[in-house]
Amino acid sequence: MIEIKKLSAGYRGVPVLRDLTLSFPTGKISTLIGPNGCGKSTLLKTMCALLPSISGELFFDGKPLSAFHRREFARLCAVLPQSRNIPALRAMELVAHGRYPHLSFSRNLREEDWKKVAAAMEKTGTLPLKDRLLSSLSGGERQRVYLAMTLAQDTPVLFLDEPTTYLDIGQKYEILELVKFIRDEGKTIVMVLHDLPLAFSYSDEITVLAEGRALCQGPSARVFEERIADRVFGVSSRQVTVEGKTEYLFFRAT
Amino acid sequence: MSISRKSSTRSFFRKDLQGLKLCLLALFLLLCTLLGLWGGSTKLSLFETCLSVLRGDSSSPQARILLYVRLPRVSASLLSGAALAASGVLIQAVLQNPMAAPNVIGVNAGAGFFTFLTLALFPAHLAFAPLGAFAGALLAALLVYGAASIAGAGKLTIILAGVAISSMFTAGINFIKTISPESLYNGSSFLIGGFSGVSFRDLFPAFWLILISLLLSLLFSSHADLLRLGDDSAQSLGINVKLCRFTLLLLACLLAGSAVSFSGLLGFVGLIVPHIARRLFGVSHRILLPASALFGAALVTLCDLLSRLLFAPYEIPVGILLSLLGGPFFLFLLLKRPRGRREGDPR
Numbered sequence: 046m047i048e049i050k051k052l053s054a055g056y057r058g059v060p061v062l063r064d065l066t067l068s069f070p071t072g073k074i075s076t077l078i079g080p081n082g083c084g085k086s087t088l089l090k091t092m093c094a095l096l097p098s099i100s101g102e103l104f105f106d107g108k109p110l111s112a113f114h115r116r117e118f119a120r121l122c123a124v125l126p127q128s129r130n131i132p133a134l135r136a137m138e139l140v141a142h143g144r145y146p147h148l149s150f151s152r153n154l155r156e157e158d159w160k161k162v163a164a165a166m167e168k169t170g171t172l173p174l175k176d177r178l179l180s181s182l183s184g185g186e187r188q189r190v191y192l193a194m195t196l197a198q199d200t201p202v203l204f205l206d207e208p209t210t211y212l213d214i215g216q217k218y219e220i221l222e223l224v225k226f227i228r229d230e231g232k233t234i235v236m237v238l239h240d241l242p243l244a245f246s247y248s249d250e251i252t253v254l255a256e257g258r259a260l261c262q263g264p265s266a267r268v269f270e271e272r273i274a275d276r277v278f279g280v281s282s283r284q285v286t287v288e289g290k291t292e293y294l295f296f297r298a299t
Numbered sequence: 300m301s302i303s304r305k306s307s308t309r310s311f312f313r314k315d316l317q318g319l320k321l322c323l324l325a326l327f328l329l330l331c332t333l334l335g336l337w338g339g340s341t342k343l344s345l346f347e348t349c350l351s352v353l354r355g356d357s358s359s360p361q362a363r364i365l366l367y368v369r370l371p372r373v374s375a376s377l378l379s380g381a382a383l384a385a386s387g388v389l390i391q392a393v394l395q396n397p398m399a400a401p402n403v404i405g406v407n408a409g410a411g412f413f414t415f416l417t418l419a420l421f422p423a424h425l426a427f428a429p430l431g432a433f434a435g436a437l438l439a440a441l442l443v444y445g446a447a448s449i450a451g452a453g454k455l456t457i458i459l460a461g462v463a464i465s466s467m468f469t470a471g472i473n474f475i476k477t478i479s480p481e482s483l484y485n486g487s488s489f490l491i492g493g494f495s496g497v498s499f500r501d502l503f504p505a506f507w508l509i510l511i512s513l514l515l516s517l518l519f520s521s522h523a524d525l526l527r528l529g530d531d532s533a534q535s536l537g538i539n540v541k542l543c544r545f546t547l548l549l550l551a552c553l554l555a556g557s558a559v560s561f562s563g564l565l566g567f568v569g570l571i572v573p574h575i576a577r578r579l580f581g582v583s584h585r586i587l588l589p590a591s592a593l594f595g596a597a598l599v600t601l602c603d604l605l606s607r608l609l610f611a612p613y614e615i616p617v618g619i620l621l622s623l624l625g626g627p628f629f630l631f632l633l634l635k636r637p638r639g640r641r642e643g644d645p646r
Contacts (some may be wrong), residue, residue, distance in 0.1 A: 086385070095535065119536055122535070124532070124535035130531060142524070
């Protein structure tokens with residue numbers, strides 16, 4: 046369980062988020078949604094300690110963030126950041142970087158580290174790409190390789206910042222199915238998504254942010270029924286059942 | 300899991316090959332060193348001279364040349380080559396910019412300016428030169444780094460800021476040279492970079508600084524690897540990105556500053572050697588750093604030898620030769636690079 050208490054956060058002392066109190070349950074997919082500039086990426090960055098908070102505190106299973114050592118925190122939370130470099134590395138070499146927080150002083154990967162790397166690549170279907178240069182991969186493949194790196198980090202908590210940007214619709218589903226699969230293994234996932242239909246169909250919990258405040262947090266079905274996203278984005282929505290599955294439609298409000 | 304086993308043996312195999320290549324490079328360096336000791340306007344019969352020196356007889360002219368001319372000179376070329384090349388690798392890692400190098404971003408010019416300044420102000424204290432050089436190198440690096448982080452650290456911004464700072468310090472050097480020409484016994488060769496007249500006394504403090512910085516930078520090689528992933532990823536893997544950048548930059552300045560203090564503004568090594576080494580050894584800093592250091596040492600020693608041999612008994616400053624040979628070679632590398640690949644891809 047990740048708890049946020051009276052958190053203010055932002056850049057260079059100017060708060061984007063004000064006085065937030067939220068909690069994210071263990072073993073679930075929690076998604077932050079909201080219009081551009083509402084502070085969802087800021088919140089995610091603050092939660093994964095990439096950005097220092099201005100006031101307030103974050104707790105991971107009751108332990109405050111400030112009590113964590115860097116490497117200890119890196120063994121608890123892995124992050125897929127929004128902007129990613131494309132270093133001149135082969136896929137497997139990149140994934141191996143995920144083992145860094147677990148390595149001893151000599152920084153050599155042991156046999157079991159390589160096993161974890163291979164397992165993470167197998168899970169994300171990137172094992173056939175292991176000797177390819179990152180620059181030669183497609184956007185979707187590269188995304189999965191980066192996800193494999195965060196999985197190789199072998200943490201109970203995963204933060205994903207816009208994991209589906211730049212991907213086509215098929216690749217988006219592929220990534221989110223993978224996220225679901227990871228959740229079913231017991232990991233806690235907190236992510237930011239732009240795509241509302243995908244956010245509602247794949248999340249257990251939804252948090253709606255607007256202008257630096259949280260409007261609501263709860264199970265995605267309930268948040269949908271309360272039409273909060275409709276109000277925030279100025280759209281209308283329908284829930285339809287296609288082949289026994291609930292899908293969400295968003296369209297322009299009339 | 301069969302797949303993982305296969306991949307791990309593969310990576311070990313690759314490592315072995317890297318080790319072998321590194322050994323070959325070390326052998327090449329040894330050869331260059333011996334050639335450097337041998338060659339010049341007077342050719343030494345190395346074996347006999349060494350024997351006589353070891354027997355305690357260093358009075359023959361041959362032995363005196365070996366001990367007081369060749370040995371300091373080759374040591375200087377080895378040290379400065381290794382230091383500048385390693386400094387180039389570190390600066391390229393810190394700034395994440397393949398165009399960066401100690402001479403490009405003004406570190407060399409800063410070091411040179413402060414070396415001049417200390418020599419002009421305290422002519423009696425040669426030992427201050429490396430310290431002044433280090434201070435100058437650090438000042439230049441911090442200026443570039445600061446300017447880039449204020450203006451948004453675009454790759455071009457860093458280079459342009461470096462060019463501006465470099466030209467400021469070069470102007471400073473020329474200013475001192477103009478108003479106090481007697482403060483330097485060989486001012487013009489300092490600007491180009493060269494080793495004529497170098498003695499062990501000039502090398503002594505720089506030697507330790509370079510050795511320690513090289514070892515420390517090896518310790519931080521895996522941190523340098525992580526910087527490649529971008530700040531956010533590196534930080535979420537548990538390193539303090541800002542501290543790591545600063546430490547690596549500090550080491551790069553120590554290396555370049557120490558080298559400049561006795562070799563002058565030897566420019567091109569720090570830019571081209573990391574690129575060549577990356578072609579041969581890949582991008583992992585644990586291999587790349589020692590490989591660049593060895594290669595830089597070998598290259599500068601070889602060029603210094605040529606600079607003595609080509610127009611013997613006259614000699615040209617090694618900096619001229621390095622630029623003459625290095626420039627076309629670097630262009631060749633750029634043109635040969637397969638299209639659609641990024642900087643620093645291994646083959």
